[in-house]
Structure formats: structure tokens, C-alpha cells
Amino acid sequence: MELIIKNGFVYCPQNDIDGEKMDICVKNGKIVESVSDNAKVIDASGKIVMPGGVDPHAHIAGPKVNIGRTYRPEDSKKAAAKFKGGRAGSGFSVPSTFMAGYNYAKMGYTTAMEAAMPPLLARHTHEEFHDTPLIDHAAYPLFGNNWFVMEYLKEGDIDRCAAYASWLLKATKGYTIKLVNPAGTEAWGWGGNVHGIHEPAPYFDITPAEIIKGLAEVNEKLRMPHSIHLHCNDLGHPGNYETTLASFDVPKGIKPNPAVGSRDTILYATHVQFHSYAGTTWRDFESGAPEIADYVNKHDHLIIDVGQVTLDETTTMTADGPMEYDLHSLNGLKWANCDVELETGAGVVPFLYVPRAPVPSVQWGIGLELFLLIKDANKVCLTTDHPNAGPFTRYPRIKAWLMSNKYRMEYIEEKLHSWAQRRSSIATIDREYTFYEIAQVSRSTPAKALGLSDVKGHLGVGADADIAIYDINPETTDPSNDYMEIEKAFENASYVLKDGEIIVKDGNVVKTREHGRTYWVDTQVEEDIYQEVLADVERKFKQYYSVNLENYPVQDAYLPKSAPVKGVML
């Protein structure tokens, strides 16, 4: 199967291509130098061509997402869609699995990661991946409150902790080392939380800082493709930017050591908007984004994603159990809470980001401040922490906000509470993103951060032929003024190719049942330590777990397109 995309304006930051008019050749699912005359032609003249979008952090599969679906029928009522030739679906902030796959594809996204997988419930996560068509994906198992991890790190035994991590990643078919409110979710099991990074978890007597540092060392020892993926402590608390800065500093000095990909960072901090709050209470709450952006600008060991608030009614869901309880106490809406034995926990609460309300208006400003104050788009990824700050279907709107100061000012002046301009600096920033920078934050930067830059997020020879074509002519469209056109074009791609196959045409999904790849990390550790740790695991399962060890690992049959990524322990 050969294909040539002719005459498009190509934006591919990884190969320094900035709107150059050129052809892209595709053969057997990969991008190639040239094709024969028999190749099928797609005319992209007057259109933008970008690599397929990569979402490094969303909640689209697994138990807590499913809780969101089942306990919010009113969210299902808000959006329902029938896809010609495909499965019908519903849900605005928590779409059903098929609908999630289709919605991503329509926007030109071909890869999306589930950012929190409870290891014990990995099977459920992979079952939902199985039913999420088209997009490549991976799941991040949770390590930050795991009993094995806390005990090994307490003893200072990095090697054993790494062997355990290696086993768990294989057993759950997980992709990265994810930390959510390290030590805090365990404390929630005792009815509390930790504050700052130096307050220890009860019983285990280990602090968030020790867990972050330990797991960062483990991560590099295992030569993981992605760095540790950190959801900092004190999420959503006024004044938390200090905790965030302190957390950023913890792993500094550790050397990046990936076996694949080209990342040079050792920390990935997620939904930093929720962690950039100054003030002491919700009354004197204000933006701490300039301080955070300044830190990111001055340091090279980390990269962030934003978690942009989209001002919608949505469903919050996170392994940060105590934070969800706080949220439920704040808005009084329904609350689901769960403890996952020995491993983690979770909570789910609906949330209304009312534009006219003071706090959401500032949160909106903080997210955009991060985007615009961080100078280098190689250091920031576009996310909404779907669905926590808003649904991923709003990415086109966020892109339009980034590209048009006029669009932002229209929101600030007409739709938002005056706190947006009084408590954040967003109204004073007139920077506008270029298409190149949009391609960075939604393609090349996340692909590189994930260690997938060999095959994802670019259009160079050898890359997967994941390509999005948008009906925007950069020569005649002025994003500053024509922001609605930009938003609309990014919502419904003209063409989307996945592995060289056309999956979207004119905004409609045309290939509806294709499975995406499941990336997972297959690491190797020294056999002796591995066997010792396995004995530990066996003992703990007998002692504490309510399931048998034999029933725990996810079978290969769960992954129709298994894509192991190698990492090795030196």
C-alpha cells in the first residue's frame, strides 16, 4: 500500500520543518523517502500537514473512568453520537470507549495514554483499551503509594525496588512509573493526607521526597523510555506552588539513561496548572504560574504538561483520594471513593468550572500562563488532564486560545470573572503560538518525553505513518483573527492516517474497528535479585492480597497489538 500526500504545508518540529510546502510518502504503514507512480494521491494543497497528535496524559480506560461513566448518566445524556459504520456512543466528559477512540481520531490524534492504572485492576484497563479503537495507547501503573515500593525505598534498596518495578510493569503491561500524591494516598487509607514533601506516610514512615527520589533512580536504572511521571503532592491547594517547586528539585542531578528514544529529562510533571497556586486560602487565591514557568525556563531536567481548564462541566477522577474528598466537601456533589489493596486508591467527583465564578476563571488563566510563559515549547505538552480540567474534545479550542490573543481577551472581557485578570497575569500576555509551536506541544514534545520519538510525533523517514491533515491555509488564514476557523479545523481533520491507512476523511471516521497498539515496557534485571523479589512478592500475596499471584498478571491475549518497548537494567 503506497500513498503520497502532495503539496501540504508541513509542520514537523522534530525535523525542523516549519510550514514548508512538500510531499510526504507512505509505504506499508511507514513514512518513506519516495513511492512509485502507482501510489494513491491525497491532495493537501492549501492544507496543513502534521504528525498524528500524541496525548501524553488522559484518563480514558480503566476502573475509575468506568465509575465516572456509570455514576454519571446525566453526562451520557449530554452527548450521544452515532458513527456511520461504527459503534454508537455517549458521554461528554467521560465518553464510552468507542466514542473516545473516534473522537481522538477526528481531531487528528493517533496516540493517547491512560495516565493512572491501579496494578491490581490492570486487566480492566486493558479490556477497555481493547474496545477503544484506532489510537495507540499505553497505561501508567501507579507506584507512588505501593507497599513494596515504600518498604524497599525505606530500606534504601534501589536494586530490589527496581526489580519489583520491572516485575510489575511486565505483569500489568504498564508503560511508566507513575506517582500520584506519593505517600498521600496511602495516608488517605488512614483518613489523612500528607502536606508538603517532607511529611511521612503513616506506618511506612517514608516521605514523598524520598519516594520521588527513589523512583527516579529506579526509573533510570531500568533505562525506561519515559521519565517518572509525577502528580505532585498538595494538588489543588492554594499555596501549593511551593510544594511543586520543592518536588521539581528533588530528583535534580540524576542522569537520564533511556535505552530507547531521545529524552534528556528525568522528571515529567503532569497537570501543573493544578499545582501552580499561590495564596493561602480560596479567598486570597492567586496564580503562582510565573514562579513555576520561571523554574521550568531555567532548568533542563524536567518537562511538564498543563492540564488546561476548559470551563466545562466535567468529571474529576484521580488516584489522589484525599484530594477528591476535599473537592467533594467543597462542592457538595456526589463522590465515589476506592481503596486498591496495597497499591493505591481513587476518587471521582463531578465538577462545574463556571466561567463567571472567581476560582475557575483564575485556573483558566493559570493554565494559559504556563503555556505562554514557558518560553520553549519543547518543555510543555498540551493536556486537559482529561477529564479533570475538561474533556479532551476541547483541545481544538485550547489551540485557538494559544494562537489568538483576541480570542483570549474575548473570554477575559466577556465570559470570565474579573479575578482572571486580577489574580493572574494572563490579560497582560500577548504572545501567540505559531502552528510550529502547536505541533510541538501536541506532537513532538510529548512523543519525545514518552521515549517514542523514533516512531511518533514526526514525519521523517521511518516514522509510523500517523498523519493529520487540517483544512487551514497558513498563507491566507490569520489565526489571531480567524480563531473560530482554527478551532473548527482542528476539531474535524480533513484526513487522518493511522499506520498509513485513512481512518478519518472530512471529519468522519471511516475505519471504525481497528485496534491500536499497546505499548508496554519490558525491562531486564539481574536474575538473582529478581528471584529474591519474586519470593517477597509471593509471600506478600499470601499474606495480604485478596487475589492469588497466579491470577494477577495480564495475559498476552489482552493485547491484540502488543508493542513491548525494551529497557534494560545496567
Added chain:
Amino acid sequence: MSEIILTPLDQPEVPLEASNIKPDVFAGKTIEEIKNIEILHGNTPVKLSDFFEVTGESSKNPAELKIIIDGDVDRTKRIGEGMSTGEILIKGDVNMYVGAEMKGGKITVEGNAGPWAGQTMMGGELEILGDAGDYVGSSYRGDWRGMQDGTIIVHGNAGNEIGEYMNGGKIIIKGDVNIMTGIHMNNGLIIVEGNAIARVGAEMAGGTIVVKGIVNEFLPGFEYLGVEKDIEVDGQTIPGAFYKFLGDHAIKGAKGTVYVAVRGNGHIVP
């Protein structure tokens, strides 16, 4: 006022969904056009005339249009859903969701109505001369934003969870109710003229419930405030002696009021 008469031909086993039966849709259309209005038979779109004979005269102004359904439509759901003006008269029984999300106008059901009558009602009047099912004037499943305004009157009995998450408006049940009347209620008024079995006002945070009959069991989360005579609610006086309660204190800061007739209810007073 113009009248359109819909005579049910056959009520199928798989129910019809007919939110298009309302003056807002019929107004300004000829009889032929009305016959072609789309309703759902299960998940299949069908024409209104496949299941109804249509006669009468239409009007340009929906406010001057009355739709008369001449017979039982006990397999037809969502009649008058979201209507904003005009009138509907159903001379028989009707299935679920009659008058759901209605904003104005009037619906009268001469027979019985299925569950979810007047769900999340915003305004207007819904009168059911027979019995009604569960969830009269409730919120949509899962939602915490229930009925906002309008009036629902049921002359017979009603089922469980009447006025769930009610935020405003008035519900009058002249017969008996089952359990959990006014659950999660925040505002508005519910009057039950007959008996209520149990859990009246469960987790209510505001609003008023009056029960004139007997309540078998009462919740412990309510504070007893004494006996009041000839109570004043919603600008009218209800004669008789009532026990007054404040609650449900299972909810923080709850300010709901429940009046229960003194006669026959001595067992619920602490």
C-alpha cells in the same frame, strides 16, 4: 383554540417515543405534514400516522393549539417532552416521561401515567387524574438539578421518590405515595393528601413537604419543632393540626420542613 385529534390505532409491544407530540412541533403544519412527523418505534424512526389517525385543525400559534389524544397510549413515551406552550389532553393512560422537561403550557392525563412524569420540569402544569408511577417530578437519573418550576397534580396515588432533587415548583399528590417522597429535595413544595409509607424527606436540604395522611415510619434525622395549627405554605392556609419537623440533619446545614398531620401519627413524635 384549534384542536388536533390523534386517535391511537394500535399500541405496539415495543414502545413508541414521541417527544414530537407537542404544540411546539405541530403548530404551523398542515394535517398532512403532521401525519409525517417522525416518532420512534424502538430505535426505528416511523411516521406519526403509522400509529395515530390525525384529524382536526392546526394553528400557526402553538399557544392556541390543543392536542387531544383520544384513547390509551400506554405504550407511548415522552409525550409533551420539553413543550413550552399550548395544551395536550390525553383521554386515557400514558407511558413514561409524559411532560418531562416541560417549560410551559398544560398537559392533562385522564387515565394513569407511567414513571418519570414531569421529570426535571421547568414550568407549566401537568395534571394526572388517575395514578402516577415512580419519580413524579424527579431529576434526570444521576443529576442533582431536579424540577425547577411548574405544578404537577396527581389525583390518584403515586410511587417512589416523588420530587427527587426538587429545586422549585409544586407537586400535589391527592392519593397515597410509596417511599422516599422528596428525597434530596432542595426547594419547592410537595403536598401528599393521602398516606406515605416511610422515609419522607430523606436527605432533604430545603423546601417543604406536607403529609395529610399517615406516615408509617419517620426518619431519625429530623428535629421535632412542635405542633402547628392551620399552617401557611406557598401563600395558602392548610387547615388542621400538624407536627412540624426540621431536617434532614443527615445533610449538613439542612433547612427542610416536613409537616405531618397530628391525627393518626402519634407514633412518629419523639
